[in-house]
Amino acid sequence: MRILIADDHAMFRRGLRETLLEAFPRVSFGEAKTAAETVEFVRRHHWDVVILDISMPGKSGLDILDDVKHLRPRTPVLLLTMHPEQQYARRALKAGAAGYLTKDSVPDELKSAIKKIIVGGRYVSATLAEKLAVDLRQGAELPVHELLSGREFQVLRMLASGKTVKEMAEELSLSVKTVSTYRGRILEKTGMKTNADLIRYALEAQLVD
Numbered sequence: 001m002r003i004l005i006a007d008d009h010a011m012f013r014r015g016l017r018e019t020l021l022e023a024f025p026r027v028s029f030g031e032a033k034t035a036a037e038t039v040e041f042v043r044r045h046h047w048d049v050v051i052l053d054i055s056m057p058g059k060s061g062l063d064i065l066d067d068v069k070h071l072r073p074r075t076p077v078l079l080l081t082m083h084p085e086q087q088y089a090r091r092a093l094k095a096g097a098a099g100y101l102t103k104d105s106v107p108d109e110l111k112s113a114i115k116k117i118i119v120g121g122r123y124v125s126a127t128l129a130e131k132l133a134v135d136l137r138q139g140a141e142l143p144v145h146e147l148l149s150g151r152e153f154q155v156l157r158m159l160a161s162g163k164t165v166k167e168m169a170e171e172l173s174l175s176v177k178t179v180s181t182y183r184g185r186i187l188e189k190t191g192m193k194t195n196a197d198l199i200r201y202a203l204e205a206q207l208v209d
Helices: 010-023 035-044 061-071 085-094 107-118 126-138 150-160 165-172 176-190 195-204
Strands: 002-006 028-032 049-052 077-081 099-102
Touching: 002 010, 002 035, 010 028, 010 107, 028 035, 035 049, 035 061, 049 061, 049 107, 061 077, 061 085, 061 150, 077 085, 077 107, 085 099, 085 126, 085 150, 099 107, 150 165, 150 176, 150 195, 165 176, 176 195
Parallel strands: 002 028, 002 049, 049 077, 077 099
Antiparallel strands: none
């Protein structure tokens, strides 16, 4: 079995390898520390599973997920991230991820997730599965932030964390005008009027760490 670990922290990649070797002694690993490296590894080689962080240098993990699914539609991707489920899980699963786990999950849960994904299944935590089931039974409407594109959602989170338009533009390698356009789209889609409204919503929905 071949597993690609895409995460920018060397110590975490090492710990992940050691954990997975306990369950899969014959596994071989590839490691990528940036978005560009991840996409190149996927382009050049076949992987049985890609384990991907959301916070990666160069692109967000959700953007990388789109690239991976375009290059290798059948390659399962497990999002393994520090971000809580309420921030990204729905969006990741909708974008084609085979599973979503937070980095504070116990090792046995990670092993179970890989075992399920490798045979074509999808994996979410028991807590998230229950929440999705309740929403389905109750016919719950999706929260308004689920209407946003990946980039719009990223801008919303950065805005709520206190970053200025200029700071966001520099971090995302976009123009100030483009970031302002994203902000305008966010306001339009959510029906909100001001930055203060957006920040309040993001905090109440626990979209920022």
